[in-house]
Amino acid sequence: xxxxxxxxxxxxxxxxxxxxxxxxxxxxxxxxxxxxxxxxxxxxxxxxxxxxxxxxxxxxxxxxxxxxxxxxxxxxxxxxxxxxxxxxxxxxxxxxxxxxxxxxxxxxxxxxxxxxxxxxxxxxxxxxxxxxxxxxxxxxxxxxxxxxxxxxxxxxxxxxxxxxxxxxxxxxxxxxxxxxxxxxxxxxxxxxxxxxxxxxxxxxxxxxxxxxxxxxxxxxxxxxxxxxxxxxxxxxxxxxxxxxxxxxxxxxxxxxxxxxxxxxxxxxxxxxxxxxxxxxxxxxxxxxxxxxxxxxxxxxxxxxxxxxxxxxxxxxxxxxxxxxxxxxxxxxxxx
Amino acid sequence: xxxxxxxxxxxxxxxxxxxxxxxxxxxxxxxxxxxxxxxxxxxxxxxxxxxxxxxxxxxxxxxxxxxxxxxxxxxxxxxxxxxxxxxxxxxxxxxxxxxxxxxxxxxxxxxxxxxxxxxxxxxxxxxxxxxxxxxxxxxxxxxxxxxxxxxxxxxxxxxxxxxxxxxxxxxxxxxxxxxxxxxxxxxxxxxxxxxxxxxxxxxxxxxxxxxxxxxxxxxx
Numbered sequence: 001x002x003x004x005x006x007x008x009x010x011x012x013x014x015x016x017x018x019x020x021x022x023x024x025x026x027x028x029x030x031x032x033x034x035x036x037x038x039x040x041x042x043x044x045x046x047x048x049x050x051x052x053x054x055x056x057x058x059x060x061x062x063x064x065x066x067x068x069x070x071x072x073x074x075x076x077x078x079x080x081x082x083x084x085x086x087x088x089x090x091x092x093x094x095x096x097x098x099x100x101x102x103x104x105x106x107x108x109x110x111x112x113x114x115x116x117x118x119x120x121x122x123x124x125x126x127x128x129x130x131x132x133x134x135x136x137x138x139x140x141x142x143x144x145x146x147x148x149x150x151x152x153x154x155x156x157x158x159x160x161x162x163x164x165x166x167x168x169x170x171x172x173x174x175x176x177x178x179x180x181x182x183x184x185x186x187x188x189x190x191x192x193x194x195x196x197x198x199x200x201x202x203x204x205x206x207x208x209x210x211x212x213x214x215x216x217x218x219x220x221x222x223x224x225x226x227x228x229x230x231x232x233x234x235x236x237x238x239x240x241x242x243x244x245x246x247x248x249x250x251x252x253x254x255x256x257x258x259x260x261x262x263x264x265x266x267x268x269x270x271x272x273x274x275x276x277x278x279x280x281x282x283x284x285x286x287x288x289x290x291x292x293x294x295x296x297x298x299x300x301x302x303x304x305x306x307x308x309x310x311x312x313x314x315x316x317x318x319x320x321x322x323x324x325x326x327x328x329x330x331x332x333x334x335x
Numbered sequence: 336x337x338x339x340x341x342x343x344x345x346x347x348x349x350x351x352x353x354x355x356x357x358x359x360x361x362x363x364x365x366x367x368x369x370x371x372x373x374x375x376x377x378x379x380x381x382x383x384x385x386x387x388x389x390x391x392x393x394x395x396x397x398x399x400x401x402x403x404x405x406x407x408x409x410x411x412x413x414x415x416x417x418x419x420x421x422x423x424x425x426x427x428x429x430x431x432x433x434x435x436x437x438x439x440x441x442x443x444x445x446x447x448x449x450x451x452x453x454x455x456x457x458x459x460x461x462x463x464x465x466x467x468x469x470x471x472x473x474x475x476x477x478x479x480x481x482x483x484x485x486x487x488x489x490x491x492x493x494x495x496x497x498x499x500x501x502x503x504x505x506x507x508x509x510x511x512x513x514x515x516x517x518x519x520x521x522x523x524x525x526x527x528x529x530x531x532x533x534x535x536x537x538x539x540x541x542x543x544x545x546x547x548x549x550x551x552x553x554x555x
Binding site for chain 1 (some may be wrong): 437469479519521
């Protein structure tokens with residue numbers, strides 16, 4: 001089947017990490033696996049998008065967050081450490097706000113405990129707020145931005161402003177940003193903005209990419225995997241335990257940038273831009289928990305919050321109108 | 336009449352044995368085609384042998400174990416001991432053995448001689464296990480093998496409570512190309528980024544972790 005992504009995708013001319021480039025060269029020396037053969041995801045020369053990105057986008061990341069040994073050992077340091085613990089084990093340290101609403105952690109999308117450039121590092125976010133966001137049409141402070149992560153990306157509840165959990169996350173972010181300039185364009189912030197792909201993003205091609213490069217960890221049904229003790233392992237990409245329809249990762253553009261730079265884990269930069277767009281389209285064309293801002297109807301909610309060619313909410317895929325949400329009462333493979 | 340009946344029973348039994356391979360029987364006493372008893376090296380409880388680097392098998396994922404036996408049999412994974420044994424085993428016997436060991440209870444302290452107490456979280460191995468080295472594109476081991484090294488699914492085996500020497504040997508095998516690179520070449524790539532000292536340290540870290548930390552099936 002085919003999905004039309006209408007309109008022209010607005011594409012920033014931007015940066016890919018040096019790490020991404022390094023990832024490609026490291027991976028090329030790796031022979032294909034012979035136990036579970038999967039085609040090597042070597043970027044194609046003919047992929048104009050990625051060949052042009054090879055030179056232009058490699059703006060080096062100049063900021064490096066402080067090393068963990070240098071974390072203050074005083075009272076402030078305790079709060080910083082709590083922020084890091086929440087980040088790595090969200091289900092334990094922020095249980096009251098995330099519970100088992102999803103099987104994600106902060107570090108599912110912000111790799112290396114929020115340190116990694118081009119994986120929405122906390123230091124990049126910290127120096128970018130307050131900022132006006134078209135998402136809610138007002139100036140957001142940093143804590144308010146973090147509330148959004150809880151509400152949408154974790155499919156949980158937002159801690160109130162001033163809550164110790166938000167204070168700890170802000171403290172950790174502030175400390176990671178030590179020495180960084182106030183600069184919403186700091187290199188490495190957010191996810192890379194990929195150039196528009198040569199071909200319109202396609203669900204069927206994306207499914208192939210998913211099966212070859214993603215299903216091993218995230219499961220053939222996209223539900224993620226728990227470890228042998230029943231603890232969180234790999235995050236759910238869609239379904240009842242994933243981020244909800246209001247999350248930034250529901251934007252195909254955002255998701256493609258994250259995927260290109262960071263996925264599969266340890267093999268960032270090995271998918272072509274086209275593959276990243278295709279598989280992001282596939283992922284975001286599945287049902288997930290309802291947008292908490294839902295009002296009146298799917299069509300009305302799309303018009304108000306999802307009116308973008310990068311957003312599948314309200315679109316019809318395989319005869320299913322997306323945006324119906326998932327029933328939490330339904331028993332799930334992943335808890 | 337009686338001998339014929341007896342023969343019928345006998346051959347019927349053989350036929351049933353051939354169809355329903357008995358993992359426990361092979362594990363405990365081998366088979367008549369030259370497969371030695373697994374317990375000789377892997378121990379009565381499947382805990383393995385720390386001095387020789389024989390791995391713990393008990394409690395590992397059945398699909399994972401079967402994939403490894405199949406890989407020994409078809410040459411994708413090479414080992415002087417295991418290759419000939421796996422080649423004698425029929426596919427059904429390999430599946431039965433994998434099932435048998437996956438269902439064995441994990442010994443609480445499989446390797447009393449593994450480093451104890453667990454190495455400090457400041458060792459290079461603990462850092463690699465828990466954080467990785469992202470400046471080098473190296474994910475943390477626990478990101479795929481589970482937060483406590485308990486293993487995830489059929490692809491990412493348990494590392495906690497595994498023989499340290501066995502873990503070291505596997506990382507060396509990936510470096511030297513004597514073990515297939517694993518799904519998407521991940522483990523070969525990862526091993527290629529580790530120094531000998533790091534391999535020793537990370538193996539010691541996981542070997543010293545209790546094989547089962549969490550309560551099974553509890554909410555995360």
